[in-house]
Amino acid sequence: MLIVACVKQVPDTTQVKVDPETGTLIREGVPFIMNPYDTHALEESLRLKDKYGFRVAVISMGPPNAEVTLRKTLALGADEAILLSDRVFGGADTLATSMVLTGAIKKLAEKEELGIVMCGRQTIDGDTAQVGPGIATRLGCSQLTLVDRIEEVDIKAKTIKVRRKLEGRHEVVSAPLPAMIAVLREINSPRYPSVPMRLEAEDTSIVLWDNKVMQMDEATIGLQGSATQVRKIFSPERAKGEILGGEADKPEDSAKLLITRMIEKDLLSL
């Protein structure tokens, strides 16, 4: 049975700045990393592989240089890595992205029974958390989001039991396979690639699927297939802060000042 782990290569957002004049992201010289949430999705897939013997295929939609990230997934233990890359996939929003990913998953499912689609909760560049659910909708499979623990998988009965982390409570649910699971970062701590695995991965070729292979309707993918358009990106205005309690001030005075300010701004529920 197959697990498809979806990963995305994202710019290291801690290093991205917004150009104050044009309002666009300055991406130049910013290194790319595997979306941190996806590293947990991959790890969970690999753990299920170790435990139940799944085969893990990783797919990623992105530019050719996303190969670096896919190679890393191989070094970590994925069995196969497929890059979905074509100019016509470009400019996609979450809807169009989930179309392409779903297309790829369906293609993989033709050859092997699909068990789980594993996604990270969200990406750190878009932060929408929509692609995973989008895939589940398009595939018409079970949708389990905010998962922080996989309780068990019953391969024979084709069910999965997971724990979801909701506000102030947990919820344990079962669902039939195939299921799309979107994981939280708490679910596990990712492994580190061994050198033999890295060397092996360096020599493995990454499979490329462009639209010739995928045969998607161009109206449903890329910029054309996107339901949303970005009008402007800007950093929100923020009022300048004030630092209380400089070294010269006595802590007592600083504390008094702080309370006064909080009352002024009505921050205390008195």
Place this chain on the structure above:
Amino acid sequence: MTATVTAFIIVLILAIAFFAYSCYQRFGLVLKGKPDNRFNAIGKRLWNMLFYAFGQRRVVKKPFGINHFVLFWAFMILLISNTEFLLNGLAPDTISFSLLPDGAYFTLALIFDIMSLLALIAVVLAIIRRFTFPPPYTEAKSRDAFVILGLVAGLMIAFFGMNACEIAAGTDRAGVWMPVANWVASWLPSGAAGLDTGAQVCWWFHAIILLAFLNYLPYSKHMHVLTSIPNCFFKALEKVKTQPREEFKKGNTFGVGEVENFTWKGLFDSYSCTECGRCSDACPATFTGKPLQPRLFIHDIKMNLLKNADKDGHKELPLIGGEGEGSVKEEVIWECTTCGACMEVCPVFIEHVPRIVDMRRHLVETKAKFPEELLLLFENMEQRSNPWGIAPAERTKWAADLDVKPFEAGKTEYLFYVGCAGALDARNRHTTISLAKIFDKAGISWGTLGRDEMCCGDSLRRLGNEYVFEKMAQANIKMFAEKGVKKIITQCPHCFSTLKNDYRQYGVELEVVHHTEFINQLIREGRLKLKSDTDLGKIIYHDSCYLGRYNGIYEAPRHVIASATGSAPLEMERSRDNGFCCGAGGGRMWMEEKEGSLINVARVEEALKKEPDTVCVACPYCMTMFDDGLKDKEASDKVRVLDLAEIVANALPDE
């Protein structure tokens, strides 16, 4: 041929055959190790052997070492007498010193007699010591030790007995020239009938003990009698023994997870250990009650080799993580700060640190198994080229209010390699700023790489993540070449040692200087004038391991302190080559210290004994460790920590 000679020939052949067999067994195992060329620079090696083995240079550094010195030399000299003894046993009528002319024979007789007495005294002292003030971290009262000491004492007693009987019987003409034997003889009835038999009995005792001793050696800790002299010959020639690079090719093994993956020298080291315990006595991990004891670590390597001797392929006892003697616990491997104190004191130049790092390499590279704190460190290093994972753009933050120029080939002389801590750690940025001021004051042409600077990779290398270290080293070397960097000043001793010593393995010779030496040179050349009345109270200097033991820089910082304050710094009990680590080296900076007490606190306590007002450090890690340690001891309001550069910046004359 007399019956005695025949009997002796048989005994001798049996003894030698068994000894040869033992050696074949034991040393055959050493040859299973990986290659390591220790046969270069023969002249230098012979000198090392003379100086350190025959000169016993390191042995005598401890007062009781004198006793070993005496025993060693008595042994060496008596080797001549014992060789004669054995040959004489084979051919009594043709080989004997007594056939020499009187002068020569009497001289030899006198020397051997005195040496035997000295050896006997040394043995007795050694026994007394084991009961009264045993050396720390040894098994002072082990059976092994007493067997050997007993055999040596027996040998001497038999020697005296034999000679005394002959003197009393009037069959040895060197009587008065053997004062000890002669004195013993004076207790025997001269010319009595049993004396011949007495001499015979003593002779046989002597022969049997000698051969028993020889045959016991390979099976005891006294194997070092056979191996320590060659081990000094094979000692590392460079001051810093950085272990070789690894070749990252499919099918290779990475690091050492099985004893045979050590080099033959690594295995031979384990045979050479005298179990003197000096390494453990110097070790900060041992001192603070952690399971790591370098002596036991080396011993476990030896035991693992021996216990797995017959098991080709399938090893019954794993080298790492097994139970009991002969297996090293994982936490032991991670506790080392790579401070090098063990290697500095080891009288026979055993290389502990490379062995420990070899095993870390195995854990990290082959097993991907390490303390969890390190996962974040490794990711940060690989991703952002600094241990904290801070965005590289922050590297220039310290220079916000300064006019710092970028390094430009042809225009700038020195690259100031700020280092991750110097650029990104709030406290250590002050050191960086001080250095910038000093350089400007002295009119140095310097520049930085700004946000393009990358981590040197020190922690990764010491932690055994050679694969990522190699990538970082290569990236740095490429950048240095592209930017035309030749001369580098570093703020951090770890950057210093890595760029200088480790990068050499990649075929680059960079002229790297640490700020302590650089400032010292500026002062000497008169390019930097200091007010010598800086009021920082009593200053105590803490030696950074990577500056001191790794690179021999002890005097420069002390001179600088003297120039900046007008007086020499206070010294801690353990200083210079005997200095005690702050606890942060070897990647320990990024790890939790779970076992035992805290190393940095131990060091702070040692410093506080001298009641300083200021602790002077020359390393950003030491800075952090002392800062934390002083807080721990609630002493940070009384004692401050300053980097040497800050002290100097403080002493710069106002315009």
